Amino acid sequence: MGKSTGFVYHEQFAWHDSGNWAGFLPPGFPLQPGMHVEHPETKRRFKNLLDASGFIDELIILKPSMASDEDILRFHTEDYLKSVKKLSAETGGDAGELTQVGLGSFEIAKLAAGGVINATESVLSGDIDNAYVLARPPGHHAEADMGRGFCIFGNIVIAVKHAQACLGVGRVAVVDWDVHHGNGTETAFYDDPNVLTISAHQDNWYPPERGLVADDGIGEGKGFSINLPLPPGSGVGAYESAFDRVVVPALESFKPEIIFVGSGFDSSAFDPLGRMMMHSKGYASLTRKLMKAADELCGGRLVMAHEGGYSPSYVPFCGLAVLEALADKKSCVEDPFLGFAEGMAGQDLQPHQDDLIALVERHIGQYLKIS
Numbered sequence: 001m002g003k004s005t006g007f008v009y010h011e012q013f014a015w016h017d018s019g020n021w022a023g024f025l026p027p028g029f030p031l032q033p034g035m036h037v038e039h040p041e042t043k044r045r046f047k048n049l050l051d052a053s054g055f056i057d058e059l060i061i062l063k064p065s066m067a068s069d070e071d072i073l074r075f076h077t078e079d080y081l082k083s084v085k086k087l088s089a090e091t092g093g094d095a096g097e098l099t100q101v102g103l104g105s106f107e108i109a110k111l112a113a114g115g116v117i118n119a120t121e122s123v124l125s126g127d128i129d130n131a132y133v134l135a136r137p138p139g140h141h142a143e144a145d146m147g148r149g150f151c152i153f154g155n156i157v158i159a160v161k162h163a164q165a166c167l168g169v170g171r172v173a174v175v176d177w178d179v180h181h182g183n184g185t186e187t188a189f190y191d192d193p194n195v196l197t198i199s200a201h202q203d204n205w206y207p208p209e210r211g212l213v214a215d216d217g218i219g220e221g222k223g224f225s226i227n228l229p230l231p232p233g234s235g236v237g238a239y240e241s242a243f244d245r246v247v248v249p250a251l252e253s254f255k256p257e258i259i260f261v262g263s264g265f266d267s268s269a270f271d272p273l274g275r276m277m278m279h280s281k282g283y284a285s286l287t288r289k290l291m292k293a294a295d296e297l298c299g300g301r302l303v304m305a306h307e308g309g310y311s312p313s314y315v316p317f318c319g320l321a322v323l324e325a326l327a328d329k330k331s332c333v334e335d336p337f338l339g340f341a342e343g344m345a346g347q348d349l350q351p352h353q354d355d356l357i358a359l360v361e362r363h364i365g366q367y368l369k370i371s
């Protein structure tokens with residue numbers, strides 16, 4: 001009964017200092033210094049709810065260890081690695097675009113990437129069935145030569161490349177439900193037919209002009225990047241439909257050996273950085289769809305890594321619901337916000353959302369079954 005689910009967290013993840021920014025912009029007139037929207041509490045409160053509810057006892061605790069320079073350099077450039085190291089040791093500052101590096105953030109970012117590697121190793125060895133890495137800083141916006149969107153190192157990209165280089169893995173799928181486009185992950189594997197990337201995100205939000213339906217890979221990788229730019233206001237109906245009609249069929253066609261998930265809870269109804277309407281029950285539903293696909297395709301091997309999610313009060317309930325689904329066990333907690341989110345108008349699939357999903361279905365139809 002139940003699954004054996006690994007969980008990775010380290011208090012140092014919360015010690016990454018994102019500074020006194022004003023929301024997601026650096027302070028300076030007219031922006032009063034305040035609190036960075038990517039602050040520790042959104043993640044720490046997730047871990048705290050696991051502790052307070054006792055659900056932590058249902059999980060296998062995995063200790064993260066730092067990714068090596070060699071691991072980081074399978075994706076990032078040497079110049080970028082050096083620049084993050086220098087910023088972290090000397091002054092702090094921006095690693096590229098909207099990506100604060102605090103004093104000591106280099107080692108913490110290596111620990112976050114290493115945590116995803118540790119989880120991947122445990123899942124591939126069969127020690128556990130699946131895993132969730134509550135990583136911070138997040139990773140999916142980081143490009144090879146610069147940090148972007150609060151992301152210093154590409155945590156999932158680094159773990160995928162480690163698995164391929166060191167653990168004998170060939171075909172990998174990465175599904176990203178963060179409200180923002182998974183640009184870093186997509187770019188890393190844009191010409192690679194061995195890694196299928198699927199990003200379901202809010203249409204043209206961040207980064208701008210990324211994640212279009214037509215962005216579907218290049219060269220040998222043509223058809224192995226899939227984008228679902230869902231309209232703002234999409235709720236659980238749109239997400240479930242997108243997973244049933246695009247994500248799961250694409251996985252079935254691709255037949256990955258392991259599935260990674262970029263798990264951002266900023267697609268929730270209460271998030272300050274997104275305009276979508278997902279809720280805890282919706283994330284659990286998407287998790288079960290991916291688990292079913294993983295059971296059929298790759299022995300259930302599923303590794304989730306935390307990305308965005310900026311509502312300190314709501315992220316914990318989304319996280320707990322996903323972990324309950326992964327472990328196939330229930331905690332004693334009911335999401336106290338769920339009724340409000342479920343009651344929002346437009347939670348069912350709306351016609352304009354249906355049109356977009358149908359467009360993506362037609363677009364990827366030309367590639368499915370060819371691999």
Ligand code: ZN
Nearest residue numbers: 178180264308
């Ligand atoms: Zn995000």
